[in-house]
Amino acid sequence: MRKLADLSALPGGIARGFRARGGTVILVRHGNEVSAFRDACPHLGLDLAWNPDAYMDVDNEYIQCATHGALFEPTTGECVFGPCIGDRLGAVAIEIKDDAVWIDG
Ligand code: FES
Known part of the structure; x- marks a missing residue:
């Protein structure tokens, strides 16, 4: 595991x-x-943000595709607006321990 x-x-x-x-x-x-x-993004595979860490919409409510405006629910990754509605961002397996997020590899 890597932190x-x-x-x-x-x-x-x-x-x-x-x-x-x-x-x-x-x-x-x-x-x-x-x-x-x-x-x-689940429909074209593009990076979601224009700039590093610019993932959220203006209301900080949803993750947003900067190219097409698709909105993704930040707890589940489900697309609730845009061309990939109903699809989900790919989930990544993580572990939380010692006040940090860990990932395989
Ligand atoms: S690449 Fe899929 S909504 Fe932008």
């Missing part, structure tokens, strides 16, 4: 990107839980 991020580096409800083997992993903290997704 991806300290929990203290993850603001509540706001997605952040971290480099990992196989590409960037998006982490979103919800209290003591963390969601982890591949930084790739």
